[in-house]
Amino acid sequence: MAASVKKQVSEQEWQARVDLAASYRAVAMFGWDDLVFTHISARVPGPEHHFLINPYGLMFEEVTASSLVKVDLQGNKVMDSDYEINPAGFTIHSAVHEAREDAHCVMHLHTAAGIAVSATAQGLLPLSQQSLFALSSLSYHDYEGVALNPDEKSRLVADLGDTRFMILRNHGLLTCAGTIADAFLGMYLLECSCQIQLKAQASGQELILIPPQILAGIQAQAKQVTRSAGGALAWPGILRKLDRTNPGYDQ
Template identity: 75%
Template structure:
């Protein structure tokens, strides 16, 4: 008899799988997915530097704890599965996981609003309170085509440096954090900032930018601000919501 995935992994990995599957489901709920073409990855607890990523071909609302694919930093699948992974997704996520010990989770999305802001010359502007959290730890990376070139990894991680938020020009959004909950909240703030900015700009009215001293005050405390963003506070409520509207992520 074939062992279930839960019986093949540690309790810590199983909990990571549950949280990551839930993250995929809540992204789908908000309409931030792009069919099967973006990714959220999470490092497996332990010394092996393995991480979990979505099986290529499944929609985000189909992701479960069991069907997540475990790979190493070279993209080799290290646990039996019927699925494969997207090589472009692997390039971006493995680069961040390899370079940043604190990047336990990496989320990359192609939301309409995120891509729209990514093509603006000035990128994200300090137009909302939400934007201040993102701008406190913001990086940019220029577009180099579909992310299949391993050489791009060096440039991407150099641009990201120690930041938690990144706008990939002409491409989309990326956040990373020390937990899945934090990484999701960072993306929530970044996505909401983009939505607010585009709606404000669409009015054609003069816009009020938040004063530089306020922005600089937050930027000076970037690590404290982003680490106290409150992901762990919101996450249990997100799981309860999924249990009501889209159960099964924990299977």
Template identity: 75%
Template sequence: MSSKVKAQVSEQEWQTRVDLAACYRAVAMYGWDDLIFTHISARVPGPEHHFLINPYGMMFDEVTASSLVKVDLHGNKVMESEYDINPAGFTIHSAVHEARDNAKCVMHLHTTEGVALSVLEEGLQAYSQQSLFPLASLSYHAYEGVALNPDEKARLVRDLGDTQFMILRNHGLLTCADNIPDAFLFMFIFQRACEIQLKAQATGQKLIPIHSAILQGIRAQASEVTKQAGGSLAWPGIKRRVARRFPGFDE
């Protein structure tokens, strides 16, 4: 299967497939997966608006480069595959990809901590250094039920604006970036910020927020702050760790 798909696609697409499969397995490695639900999508290099997404029914630690399904913006398969995709899952992803040319990779997860924080009225707070990255480019989207309604796409895009981090109320977390390594690192920082906030709040003690002047300074430099997050620096090591834990993603 691997050699068959690899022979049909460009070298650039194959590399995107390998990185996206590694990303799925990294999510499983960190325990952020939700069985077969939630998705990570990536745009295929080239002029066509084609995207790669996970085959519906496959666990994240089973995803391989060759099993990823290539679809258009409407979720229609544009390359033969024995697998199908989750239409509800692609509703969110297609909306972001269509609206944002710089959203080459979109990650959406249902981590316990991410969903728990999405329920808090106050949302993410400036309680840690980790929180400053998402707070520099953060948006919220109200819960509208399972994402099957195409009309929701316009509202989600409006709420996302030009941000790279989004809290989907009562639902989970979303990050988007120009490449897979950055989208993953953004989610790592986002998830860690949620974990830290919930643990701190669980103590019941008075919390010390980061001074508002520091937060405003970070927000004023939002694009530079997120560009310097260093996804490309961390990514090779993440892939090595994934290869040790879940080998075979590049098949």
């Protein structure tokens, strides 16, 4: 199957498929997956508004480049596939892709830590260095039930604005970026922030919040820390680890 799909798509699309499949497997590797639920989508390079998303029913650790499903903004398949997609999942993703030309990749997860923080009135607190990266571009969206209502799209997009990180209240986490690697790094930072916060709160000790003036300067510092490379700095190492522990995503 891999050979037949690879022959049908451009070199650029195949590379996007390989990176997106790797991101699914990396999410599973870090233990952030939720059985077959939640999604990571990526825009197919080119003028068409076509997108890749996971085949509904496969575990994240099973996703391959060739099994990803190509759809349009309405969630209709634009290339033959034996798999279907989750319509509720694509409601969120299509809304972000349609509104944000810069959001080539959208990652949405239901991690226990992320949902726990999303259910607190204060949300994410400036408790760690990791949290500052997320807080520099963070928005919130209130829970409206399972995302099947098209009307929710406009409200979600309005809440997202031009931010790169979103906490969906009582639901989970979302990141969007211009590359798959950047969306993954964003989720890594956001998820770590939630885990650290819960552990700090569970200690019962008085919490020390990072001063607001430090938060104000974090965006410039973020570029220095990653050498302006964003997720591309860590992505090759993630791929090498996958090649050692769970190869085959590029098939």
